[in-house]
Amino acid sequence: MIRIHNLTKKYDTQTVLDAIDLEIPAGQATGIVGPNGSGKTTLIKHILGLVKPDSGDIEVNGIPLNGTWEYRREIGYMPQKAQYPENMTVRELFAFVKKIRDNEAPMENRLTGMFELEPELDKPLRNLSGGTRQKVGASLALMFDPRLLILDEPTAGLDPKASYKFKQLLRSEKDNGKTVLLTTHIMSEIEELADHIIFLVEGHVRYHGRMSDLMELQQEQRLEGAVAKMMEENAA
Ligand code: ADP
Secondary structure, three states, X not given: OEEEEEEEEEXXXXXXXXXXXXXXXXXXXXXXXXXXXXXXXXXXHHHOOOOOOOEEEEEEOOEXXXXXXXHHHHEEEEOOXXXXXXXXXXXXXXXXXXXXXXXXXXXXXXXXHHOOOHHHOOOEHHHOOHHHHHHHHHHHHHOOOOOEEEEEOOOOOOOHHHHHHHHHHHXXXXXXXXXXXXXXXXXXXXXXXXXXXXXXXXXXXXXXEXXXXXXXXXXXXXXXXXXXXXXXXXXX
């Protein structure tokens, strides 16, 4: 469970997150949607402890984020565009991360197999295609079997086979009790994966609730239509 209370963040004079209150339930998947610049990445960075709030509190699994780091061991994070040590091979990178975390990676072999990464393991990261880099990022996020998965545009750049398998894996992880928090512009992906939806506009939460309730509220069969209606209402 992630609890966010009265979270405010300003960059210069711009209020990027404005008194956000959220409870993100454990063991379920929540999708964050909203127009570009609405604060989605900034919200995720706060949960990861990468950005300090101007005011407000965040708790992850009961632990307040007052400069503590230990809670991050329970999080697998897949950034939109990962920065890697480009001269390292994939195998070296995986070994390096395991050493830093001083931890076995119980899901490593399963992920390497699923993403067919075996032939890529001895290539330096700088030589990998965009899709393969995404597969490496997804593997790093999941290999330590974390309780909470935070995924920023997880399937962008993946080929259909990899994307399909990855989504299947995320669903089974969720069924096994993992908490998933993801952002994506692909509404069908949120429909496939998420139970709850957070709709952010200009740093405000415009909707937070079950996806099925939102569709009912907006009298839409598809999430894309429901979100488009919310955006129109907001612009009006
Ligand atoms: P989203 O992920 O929804 O596209 P972001 O959280 O990346 O939105 O950004 C929200 C707003 O905050 C944008 O207007 C962006 O320009 C601004 N912003 C984000 N990070 C910084 C930063 N480090 N310094 C100044 N402004 C920032």
